[in-house]
Amino acid sequence: MRQINSLEELDAMQREADEFLRDTLQCYDDGAIEQADLAAYSLVLDQFHNAVVDRRAVIGGPATNLPRMRAG
Secondary structure (H helix, E strand, O other): OOOOOOHHHHHHHHHHHHHHHHHHHHHHHOOOOOHHHHHHHHHHHHHHHHHHHHHHHHHOOOOOOOOOOOOO
8 A cells, every 4th residue: 555656556456455345245145254244344444445545645645536446
């Protein structure tokens, strides 16, 4: 994250994280992961999104221009 220098790269990473979240929620719905695991994924994704916001501020872009998905 600290190496990214463009808003396009940040947006792409955020889309990948949102796709990962969709896949994780599908696994939860299918019973492949438990609620405690889902909470851990949520914590990691929150930290990721905070890092995106921080990096976006360094680059000088708007706070966000993509919708943010949340687990739980």
